[in-house]
Amino acid sequence: MSSQTCPECGGAMSYDLSTKHFTCKKCGLYVTREQLYDIKMKVRERTPDDKRKRRQMQDDYLEWWLSSKH
Numbered sequence: 001m002s003s004q005t006c007p008e009c010g011g012a013m014s015y016d017l018s019t020k021h022f023t024c025k026k027c028g029l030y031v032t033r034e035q036l037y038d039i040k041m042k043v044r045e046r047t048p049d050d051k052r053k054r055r056q057m058q059d060d061y062l063e064w065w066l067s068s069k070h
């Protein structure tokens with residue numbers, strides 16, 4: 001059995017064979033294998049999105065700064 005880490009808090013998760021659910025020992029997240037996979041995918045998508053947004057904000061600011069100087 002491969003051990004899973006919680007996508008929300010990074011804590012160790014235990015698998016319950018009878019309920020087929022993973023439970024986070026730290027924050028109490030209770031999910032199936034499929035839900036866990038979905039959350040992990042979302043977390044992975046979230047990171048580059050934020051970076052792109054921040055980058056866009058910096059570009060907007062630079063544009064504003066340059067245009068306001070003249």
Ligand SMILES: [Zn+2]
Nearest residue numbers: 006009024027
């Ligand atoms: Zn957790």
